Amino acid sequence: MDVECTCSALRMAARRLSQAYDAALAPEKLSVSQYAVLSNLAKREAEGPPSMGELAERLGLDRTTLTHNLRPLARDGLVALVADPLDGRSRRVTLTPDGWAKRRRCQPLWRAAQDHFDRSFGTEPSRALRDSLAAIARHAEGTAAPVPEKD
Amino acid sequence: MDVECTCSALRMAARRLSQAYDAALAPEKLSVSQYAVLSNLAKREAEGPPSMGELAERLGLDRTTLTHNLRPLARDGLVALVADPLDGRSRRVTLTPDGWAKRRRCQPLWRAAQDHFDRSFGTEPSRALRDSLAAIARHAEGTAAPVPEKD
DNA sequence: TCGATAAGGGTGCATACACACCTAAAGGCG
DNA sequence: CGCCTTTAGGTGTGTATGCACCCTTATCGA
Numbered sequence: 001m002d003v004e005c006t007c008s009a010l011r012m013a014a015r016r017l018s019q020a021y022d023a024a025l026a027p028e029k030l031s032v033s034q035y036a037v038l039s040n041l042a043k044r045e046a047e048g049p050p051s052m053g054e055l056a057e058r059l060g061l062d063r064t065t066l067t068h069n070l071r072p073l074a075r076d077g078l079v080a081l082v083a084d085p086l087d088g089r090s091r092r093v094t095l096t097p098d099g100w101a102k103r104r105r106c107q108p109l110w111r112a113a114q115d116h117f118d119r120s121f122g123t124e125p126s127r128a129l130r131d132s133l134a135a136i137a138r139h140a141e142g143t144a145a146p147v148p149e150k151d
Numbered sequence: 152m153d154v155e156c157t158c159s160a161l162r163m164a165a166r167r168l169s170q171a172y173d174a175a176l177a178p179e180k181l182s183v184s185q186y187a188v189l190s191n192l193a194k195r196e197a198e199g200p201p202s203m204g205e206l207a208e209r210l211g212l213d214r215t216t217l218t219h220n221l222r223p224l225a226r227d228g229l230v231a232l233v234a235d236p237l238d239g240r241s242r243r244v245t246l247t248p249d250g251w252a253k254r255r256r257c258q259p260l261w262r263a264a265q266d267h268f269d270r271s272f273g274t275e276p277s278r279a280l281r282d283s284l285a286a287i288a289r290h291a292e293g294t295a296a297p298v299p300e301k302d
Numbered sequence: 303t304c305g306a307t308a309a310g311g312g313t314g315c316a317t318a319c320a321c322a323c324c325t326a327a328a329g330g331c332g
Numbered sequence: 333c334g335c336c337t338t339t340a341g342g343t344g345t346g347t348a349t350g351c352a353c354c355c356t357t358a359t360c361g362a
Contacts, residue, residue, distance in 0.1 A: 007172045012211035013284040014165040060163035089340040133164040240310040
């Protein structure tokens, strides 16, 4: 694996690790991607239900990707989209009771996967890695589009 | 971005960085994922055309994912699948002349993206990151499936 | 030689992801 | 108030990804 492309290395690692986490969450038939949505909504419940745009921002997802990703979750009754009474354009995303229950059941499964990774990779290196990855996600934010430059 | 899930952090970083690399490759209408395929085939040409399974292994991809991913490349005439004369089951993947040309045109675009990343993240940290990611990809290899355990 | 098993691949399906483009509602201004 | 611009989202399309399941060809033992 003499991958010299950082992006490809990142994608490869993400694929592999996703498979491990997905396997851990398999008993609840939830993907790590879906777990991330439920978990984010749960952890930041105190701030009130986020709009689509806010949630997409938090998850580092394209706004339209979130629209697509929420479809199976809404179909299964884990999340619900409610119209904002103050802004007819905005739709706020909430966890349903089933969504809360699912998240509670999945958390130990996720924890097991995370612990398993930390044990083999090292807890401290793992934390450092997350920091690096967060920095990349934050920094590459505007890198893709070199500013439209209208006129 | 207080992501505590290593897998989600990895996926998020991969999404963002992919957007940056994709933007760099946009003039040639090639994704970084597709570039990785062409580049891998080109760099290891001396070993002779790999079978589907071998190439999937190299790329850290599921075998069936590679089947799907090769479709647009084959459609556009960048790669070709040739039957193995010694094994009727095996199909070997080769770069076509167009594939070679495309790879040559894309290389400087990829290089620019990689250099841009290295400048902001640091060349040495970048190399260390690739090593860590390669280790994760290699190690998480069998983690997902805990061995079938037949009977 | 033949039948069972293993190995190499492909298909169908569902989710994940983002871009181009569209719609509708909100805000601002004459 | 009516018009224009901005803003929040959705849709359609195409690639990316992997699992369950299927087919075909090798391989090997009786």
